[in-house]
Amino acid sequence: MSPDDPLVRRAADPITVALTVNDRPSRMTVEPRTSLADALRDELGLTGTHVACEQGVCGACTVEVDGEAVRACLLLAVQADGTEVRTVEGLAAPDEPLHPIQQAFTDHHALQCGFCTPGLVMTVHHLLAERHGVDDGEIRTVVSGHLCRCTGYQGIVDAVRHADRTWDRPIGDGSG
Amino acid sequence: MIVVRDADANSSLGARLPRFEDGRLLRGRGRFTADTPPPRCLHVAFVRSPHPHALIEDIDVTGARSASGVVSVLTAADLPHASLVDACTVPGLVKTPQPALAGERVRFVGEAVAMVLAESRALAEDAAERVEVRYTALPPVVDPEAALLLPPLDPALSSNEVYRGRRATPGLEAAFAAADHVVSGTFTTGRLTAAPMEGRACSATFDPVADTLTVRCSTQSPHLLQRKIATCLGMDVAAVRVLVDDVGGGFGQKIPASPEEIAVALAARAAGRPVLWVEDRRENLVAGPHGKAQRVELALALDGDGTFRALRCDVLGDAGAYSFNSASALIEAYLAAGLLPGAYRIPETGWQVRSVLTTKVPIAPYRGVGWTSGHTARELLIDRAARLLGRDPVDLRRQNLVRPADLPYTTPTGMTYDSGSHLATLERAAKLVDAANVVPGPTADGRYRGFGISPYVEPSGWGSAGAAESSWSFASHDSVRVEMAASGAVTAVVGTPSQGQGHTTTLAQIVASVLTCDPRRVRVVTGDTAGTPLSTAGTRASRVATVIGGALLHATERLAAKLALVAGHLLDADPADISFRDGRAVAPSGSVGLAEIATAAVVDPAVRAALPEPDLTATAFYDPPATYSNGCVAVVVEVDPGTGRVDVVDAAVVEDCGTVINPMIVDGQTLGAFAQGVGAALYEDAGYGADGSPHATSFTDYLLPTARCLPRIALEHLESPAPHTRGGIKGMGESAMIATPGAVACAVAAAVAPLGITVTHTPIHPHELVATEE
Incomplete structure (x- = not known):
């Protein structure tokens, strides 16, 4: 083991992580114990990723890492070294129209306080990137990985069904 | 008048x-609050009690003070302040001051005893583990009944009972004596949390030059928090500024000032x-305030034909460790008793209310407040009566609900239902789930089906009159301001933040x-006590649409009158002949757009010469009369008798909140x-073990x-516009939380009745529904 190996460093020594976030190369220096969620928020200022339970239950912190929806509170920032991360800020630039999923969420009143919303939107983005023609049962199963205290989920289910039709996207492999 | 709304209206109201x-x-x-940390801020980790009840003998912070990144470790001794006290004025309620940090005694697991300030939250948490607190454990007080017999949590009190009151109509006893049937039962609602x-989240910045404190907080009531902080810190209210932007849900939990928020303010100054x-x-789960936790004992007197004659209740409320600030311990038990008759005609009622301290997190408002507990108990009892009398649960309710001809209807508890659609919403809800064809009991696939229906009334839009009808004193002082800029853009400034x-x-x-x-031309501004008109109560009690909405109607009409003066000058018309249409002031002689009027008011010397004060700002104050929403929730459930799993398989809500502002909302x-x-x-339970430890x-x-x-x-949506509020608006945010637990509990009770299982409390746990072999 080389002395440069992260495993043999003192646990608190900061480590520099290089990754791509929302298509831009990014570097951040964090304690090894820092979660990806905290690092995105505190180091890169991407506060759209919200932290609500810090144990992977609620889904509010969901982002895409190399195309997979992951809970950013359960992944250490150092584990994301070399990956491509997409957060809610990366779905549509501020000067662009809303992403079709985001548009469907507002059209169907799929959000109220908006705290769980970014994580949900990222999970739906991952779902619909891989699947076309989802039915309500499948939508409810996927959405049940997220906790929303405001909406009762009905608007969310409607929004996902609608975005499935309106988001013009390549046909995925359906394995999602 | 009941109007069935079309999908969309043309006016901005109802769109x-x-x-x-x-x-x-x-x-x-x-x-959100965590998204904007103040520059150079320190991060807090609280040291919290592991004991439900203990004396604090000693707190040793030396190890924590020397930990990496730590700037300060504070205990109660370091932060002298005035304790938090509830503002409830119900006579007989005992006050239980609560410090920001416990100094001598802890009264629930999770109560804060010290706070670490460090360069990051992680470092603060590291150091918090090094704070050594020596406790002498005292017996926990868990069961509310037993609490009455145990030594008081506060030595200054004579008992753990902080309130006992009773009230009855004169004919109550005679009605029970003359009744053909008396049905009774005791029902409990578990502890919930919002x-x-x-x-919760809060930051504070002290300015030693100006001697002011700026607080950013995830709160429903910025003006209330401002006042509480000023009181606790001994500052002038005007020297405290509270900011709030987005709030990630509140549901009542963020109405009171949290002890932690006071501690943060104190720490920033120190x-x-x-x-x-x-x-x-x-x-949030172990130290954020909880809700519900009531035991309701009920008896209903009926005639032989099923007519309700009298209803009495004994409510025992579990207040937790303190009668919490702002709404007090009575937010549950007292309000449960006040809405005892619900949507029914019951001529005689009587109640006894007790509220007791226990070694648990204090009870604060949670959506539906005490109404949920009382409502759930009443609906379960009515279903029990229906089964006893062999009556259909919808039909028994139909017989006893407030009818259109009864309105306005005053309940024996003193609430006057101004309008409503109590029968119509019942019929629609029952029809939407096809109640007539739901056969309770076993289904072909071995599950048990049940139907529950729960017609409700929500006391809404609390100003002083609505509060008084609930026998409550309630500081609701609400003003708004509406301004038009030279561009014609409109700004509405209000003191009630949104939590979604x-x-x-x-x-x-x-x-x-x-x-x-x-409406896109109207910017709504809120969330800064330095710039918004006062709202003492803030966003709660389904009051914003009614109170703030009504105030905005007043203020905007005053603005419109000023615009009419200017428009009259521009159009050479009598201002009395001006009306507004499609964003233009219209007179017989022609019309002029809002932007043109506004620009003229600001820059046109001719207007200035004709009108001494062409000021396009208007304020208004509004304290509405009482108003009551109503509606009905109906559900069908299926219970698996092998596992106790409950599935809600069908549900309908028909609601009536008067004039609807935005049906989507x-x-x-x-x-x-x-x-x-x-x-x-069915699911949520913030209960405690016999040892006083929190389960959730x-x-x-x-x-x-x-x-x-x-x-x-x-x-x-049915619409019975409120006859006396501005715009006919009623509040509705809590309605379904008042009625749904009762609907689900009634449905489950109906489903499992053939198995000999009765339902007497919520949440209903699966193991209670598993059929056992005799």
């Missing part, structure tokens, strides 16, 4: 308008650097309805409250409903 706030929230550009997705506290989920209710949109719709302009409030009601009935410390213990727990819910 299903998507929310203006959605875009930024969907782009991840919301601004569990907003964003927990430390000389800004301080930020963002609670984690465990803190969409005020930026709905309040703009109200203002736009007067000016006949596009009403749908959202109804659906969200329905889901919370299902959680209250994470989201794997405190189970919120997910999308898989709910069917598609049918919604309908």
Whole structure:
């Protein structure tokens, strides 16, 4: 083991992580114990990723890492070294129209306080990137990985069904 | 008058308008308290009691003070301050002052005893583990009945009973004596917690030059918090500024000032650097205030034909460790008793209310407050009566509900239902779930089906009159300001922040309805006590639409009158002949647009010469009369007798909140409250063990409903405009949370009745529904 190996460093020594976030190369220096969620928020200022339970239950912190929806509170920032991360800020630039999923969420009143919303939107983005023609049962199963205290989920289910039709996207492999 | 609403109206009032706030929230550009830490801020980790009840003998902070990144470690001894006290004025309620940090005694697991200020939250948590607190454990007080016999939690009190009151109509006893049937039962509602997705969060910055404190907080009541902080810190109210932007859900939990928020304010003043506290989920579950936790003993007297004659109750409320600030211990038990008759004609009622201290987190408002507990108990009892009398549960309710001819109807508890559609909503809800064809009991596939129906009344739009009808004193002093800029853009400034209710949109719709302009031209500004008119109560009690909405109608009409003066000058018309249409002031001689009027008012010397004060600002104050929403929730459930699993397989909510401002928002409030009601009935439990330890410390213990727990819910809106409030508006945010737990509990009770199982409390746990072999 080389002395440069992260495993043999003192646990608190900061480590520099290089990754791509929302298509831009990014570097951040964090304690090894820092979660990806905290690092995105505190180091890169991407506060759209919200932290609500810090144990992977609620889904509010969901982002895409190399195309997979992951809970950013359960992944250490150092584990994301070399990956491509997409957060809610990366779905549509501020000067662009809303992403079709985001548009469907507002059209169907799929959000109220908006705290769980970014994580949900990222999970739906991952779902619909891989699947076309989802039915309500499948939508409810996927959405049940997220906790929303405001909406009762009905608007969310409607929004996902609608975005499935309106988001013009390549046909995925359906394995999602 | 009941109006069935068409899908969309042309006026901005009643339009299903998507929310203006959605875009930024969907782009991840919301601004929650944790998103804007003050520059150079210190991060807080609280040291919390592991004991339900103990004396604090000693706190040794030396190890923590020397830990990496730590700037300060503070205990009660370091932070002298005035304790938090509830403002409830109900006579006989004992006050239980609560310090920001416990100094001598802890009274629940999770009570804060010290706070670490460090350069990061992680470092603060590291150091918090090194604070050594020596306790002498005292017996926990868990069971509310036993609490009456145990030594008081506060040596200054004579008993753990902080309130006992009773009231009865004169004919109560005679009605029971003459009754053909008396049905009784005791029902309990478990401890719940609001569990907003964003927990509590607060930052504070002290300015030693100006001697002012700026606080940013996830709160429903910025002006209330401002006053509490000023009182506790011995500052002038005007020297405290509270800011609030986005709030990730509140549901009542963020009405009171939290002891932690007072501690943060004290620490910022003591430390000389800004301080930020963002609670984690465990803190929110074990130290954020809880809700419900009532035992309701009921007896209903009926005639032989099923007519309700009298209802009496004995409510025992578990207040937790303190009668919590702002709403007090009575927010549950007292309000449960006040709404005892619900939507029914019951001529005689009587109640006894007791509230006791226990070694648990204090009870604070949670959506539906005490109304949920009383309502759930009453509906379960009515179903029990229906089974006893062999009556259909819908028909027995139909017989006893308030009828259109009874309105306005005054209950024996002193509430006057101003209007409503009590029978019509019952009929529609029953029809939407096809109640007539739901056969209770076993199904072909071995499950047990049951139907529950729960017609409700929600006391709404609390100003002083509405509060008085609930026998409550309530500081509700609400003003608003409406301004028009030279461009014609309108700003509405209000003191009530939104926690997801969409005020930026709905309040703009109200203002736009007067000016006949596009609601997008109206900017709603809130969330800064330095710049918004006073709202002492803040956002709670389903009051914003009624109180703030009414005030905005007043203020905008005053603005419109000023615009008419200017327009009259520009059009050479009598201002009395001016009306507004499509965003223009219209006179017989012609018309002029709002922007043109506004520009003229600001820059045209001729206007100035003709009108001494062409000032386009208007304020208004509004304290509405009492008003009552109503509606009905109906559900069908299926119970698996092998596992006790309950599935809600069909559901409908028919609601009537008078004039609807935005039906999409009403749908959202109804659906969200329905889901919370299902959680209250079947999943959520913030209970304590016999040793006083909390059972729910994470989201794997405190189970919120997910999308898989709910069917598609049918919604309908009937409209009985309030005859006496501005615009006919009533409040509705809590309605479905009042009625849904009762509907679900009644449905489960009906399903398992053939198995000999009775339902007497919520949440209903699966193991209680498993059929056992005799």
